[in-house]
Amino acid sequence: MVENTSKVKRNANDAKTNAEAERSISAKSKKIYPREVHGLFAALRTAGVASLLGFFYIVPWLQWDGRQALLFDLPERKFYIFNMVFWPQDFIYLTLLLIIAALGLFFITALAGRVWCGYACPQTVWTETFLWIERKIEGSRAQQMKLDKAPNSFRKIRIKFSKHFLWITFSIFTGVTFVGYFSPLRELAINFLTFEIAPSETFWIFFYALATYGNAGWLREQVCLYMCPYARFQSVMFDQDTMTVAFDETRGLPKGPRKKTVDKSDAGLGDCIDCTICVQVCPTGIDIRDGLQYQCIGCAACIDACDDVMDKMGYDRGLIRYTTEKILLGGHTEIMRPRMVVFGLVLLATIAGAFYSIVTRIPVGIDVIRDRNSLYRETNEGLIENVYIIKLLNMDKQDHTYTLTAEGIPDLILKMDVTDISVKSGEVVELPVRVQVDAYNLKQRSNEISFTLNTVGFEKLTATEEARFLGPAFR
Amino acid sequence: MDDIPLIQRVIAIIWPSFITGGIATVLFTVAFDPAEIFIDYDISRLGIYTICFFLFWILGAITATATVYFLKPGETINR
Ligand code: SF4
C-alpha cells in the first residue's frame, strides 16, 4: 500500500525538481544518520546532556532526614521535596509550577528560539546518549551506513546485538531510576536485583524502559516532528527578533564547489561550497539553507560543521550562525522589546506569587466527608442530626493538638467522641462527628455549615471547610 | 490523508491519549483516594493508579482512533 502510493507520488512529482521529490520521500522513510560534530555548540550540548543526565540519575539517591530527598510517594500520597512535604491538597502548587515552566519556556523561546530543544529537552538528551553509544559500537556515519547496507553476516549481527544490548540495559537502568522517583529507590534497586519487585512497579520500569528505547533509539527526530506540541507552535512565539540558527544567504549564495585556490569572486560564487556537511550533521535531516523550518530543533550542529568548513577554506566563520531575521535583513535586534518585557514581568510575578504562597502555606488541612448512608436522622430529643467524617491533616513538622468548631445554623450542637484531638506530624486522623440542630432553625432542606480547626497554642494555624447539612423539607 | 505518514497517524492516536490519560489519572486520584473506592479489593494504590491510567488511556485512544478515521476527506470515500 505504502509502496504504491509513494510510486504514484513519484510520478505526480515528475514535474518537481529531483531534489524536491527526493526530500519528500526521504521525509517519510529514510533513516537519518547524523554525522558527528565537534565545536563550541557540540561541547555546550555535551555539557547540557551530561549535567541533566547526572542530575536525573543521582538525585533519587540523595537522602534527607532519613528519607529520600526527592520522592513523589504515590502510595502514601505525599510528595517530599527536601525539607518540604506536599499533599494532594497542595495540588495548586503543582499547577503553579507547570504554569511557571510554560511561561519560562515562552520567554526563552521568544528570546533565543528553540534552545530548549537543542540542549535540554529529554528527547535530545537521551537521543544524544543513544547516538553516542551507537557511534562507539558501529563507528562513524559512513561506517554505519555501510553496515546497514551490507548483507547479514556474523559481524553485522554481533555489532547490532551489542548495540541493542547496551541500549536496552541503559533503558532499563533509566526505567528503574524513573520509578525510583515514586517509590524509594534504595529498596527498589535491591528488590530489582533480587527479583522481588511488586508487579505494578515492574510494569512501570519496563514501560519507561521501552519508551526510552523506542524514543531515543528508533523514533528520534520523529518525536520532534510528530509528537512535540511545542515544535508546532514555534511560529506563534517567534518574531523577527528571535534568535535562530540561520544560513546567511547574502553571503553564501550562489553556492557551488570550488578549489581552495580559486578566488570565489572571480568564479562568481558565494561562501557556500555546497559540501552538504551541514545537512549530514543535522539530526532532523533538513537543509538549513532552505530557511527556517519547523523541523529545526536549533541544535546548532550545522553551525559547528559549517564553521569547520569555513576554517578549512580560509573564509570567515558564521555562514550559518545564531542570528535574527532582522539582522539578516540588515537591521538590528532589540532584546528589550514589549513582548519580552510582558513575558518577563508575568513570569516574575508568577514566580513571586508561588514562592509567597509556599512560604506562607498553612500546614494544617481539614476535609469533611458526609456520611453517605443516611441523609439525616432524628434523635430521641427530637433534633435533626447529620453525621460527618472529619479528616485532619497535620502537614507541619511537629505534633499538634487541635480544637474543632462548627457554625452556620443557630444553636448548632457539635458532638464527638473524643475530647482531645492530637495529630502527629505528617499524619491524618479521621474523626466521626455528629451535628445536631433544632428543626425550627432550618430554613431549607440543604443548609451550609462550616467546620473550623484551630491549633492549640498556634493562633495562625487554622483551616475552615464548608459542608452541607440536610434536613426535612420544612414549611 | 494518504500523505500523512503511517507513523504520524499511529502517534496521533496513542500519544495525545497518553497525555490526557495521565492528566485524567492525576485529577481523578487527587479528587478521590482510590484506596477508599477499592477498599474491598486487595490491590495496592500504585496498582489502582496503573489500572486507572490504562483505562483512561484506552478510552482516549478509542476517541483518537475515531477522529483519525473520520478525518479522511469526503471525496476519497467509497471510491
Ligand atoms: S556546511 Fe557550510 S559550506 Fe558546506 S554546504 Fe553547508 S552551508 Fe555550505
Ligand code: SF4
Ligand atoms: S538545521 Fe541545524 S540547528 Fe536545525 S536541527 Fe538541523 S543541524 Fe540542528
